[in-house]
Amino acid sequence: MAEAKEFNRSEENVGNVLNMEHINLTVPDQQVAALFYVTGLGFTRDPYVDFGTRNMWINAGAQQFHLPKSTAQKWRGHIGVVVPDLDDLKRRLNSVSELLAGTQFEFSEKNDHIAVTCPWGNAIRAYAPEAFPGIYLGIAYAQMDVSPGVAEGIADFYREVFLAPAEVLENEGGRCVEVSTGLDQRLIYNETTEEISGYDGHHIAIYVSDFSSPHNFLVERDLVTEETDQHQYRFQAIVDPDSGETLAELEHEVRSLRHPMYMRNLVNRNPAQSFRNYINGRDAFYPG
Numbered sequence: 001m002a003e004a005k006e007f008n009r010s011e012e013n014v015g016n017v018l019n020m021e022h023i024n025l026t027v028p029d030q031q032v033a034a035l036f037y038v039t040g041l042g043f044t045r046d047p048y049v050d051f052g053t054r055n056m057w058i059n060a061g062a063q064q065f066h067l068p069k070s071t072a073q074k075w076r077g078h079i080g081v082v083v084p085d086l087d088d089l090k091r092r093l094n095s096v097s098e099l100l101a102g103t104q105f106e107f108s109e110k111n112d113h114i115a116v117t118c119p120w121g122n123a124i125r126a127y128a129p130e131a132f133p134g135i136y137l138g139i140a141y142a143q144m145d146v147s148p149g150v151a152e153g154i155a156d157f158y159r160e161v162f163l164a165p166a167e168v169l170e171n172e173g174g175r176c177v178e179v180s181t182g183l184d185q186r187l188i189y190n191e192t193t194e195e196i197s198g199y200d201g202h203h204i205a206i207y208v209s210d211f212s213s214p215h216n217f218l219v220e221r222d223l224v225t226e227e228t229d230q231h232q233y234r235f236q237a238i239v240d241p242d243s244g245e246t247l248a249e250l251e252h253e254v255r256s257l258r259h260p261m262y263m264r265n266l267v268n269r270n271p272a273q274s275f276r277n278y279i280n281g282r283d284a285f286y287p288g
């Protein structure tokens, strides 16, 4: 009989959270936002769901940025995205530099990514696909700053409430916890002793297969902030599951797999196409 091969079966586990599908950050000016997210970063304005000038959805692979019009919101940390080609990204960012002059927009090349600041100060790190095998375009992770000493409790919260693999790691500033939010996606809480700005109400959306168990936990502790509809609820406080102490705040829009938008086919364009450099048949980009 052939010798049995050894496999680490737990590496295949995904957990209850299947996708952090969007990050919602309000912006005061849609024209400036389009210059940044579409022309600069090369993402695609959702061609189907239209809000006029009230809101704009921006597709990035299997994820989106939601940009309703209001006072600018700020992510407390940075967002890691994957783009098909960093040289193309640099060209596009240069092309919007003059138009975004006078805003907080800037970018610089780092070792393995391009650090970009949005017109309202949000930090985005853009990586090439090699940095995140399996992702060619999308939001690979979002890292949020939290106070020292909360990493273990946050890990316990996601493990217990969302059955999400969560790993506490040491880093330069202290510890961080990486929460699995899908096959190749992470929500990272990073302990820091630096000052963290107050929470301004920005949110994330996650899809979960077990929808009711987290809801039961949250209802028991009076933590549900909105019963949106049959397929969605919201909460904001990430608590120590034993003591109930609030460790961090980030509104989560929790959606079931029966939500009409689950696994929606998001249209992505090939940002290398241009009027002057057009190749017939290469308009679409398929992030895999």
Ligand SMILES: [Fe+2]
Pocket: 022, 024, 066, 203, 204, 205, 253
């Ligand atoms: Fe949302």
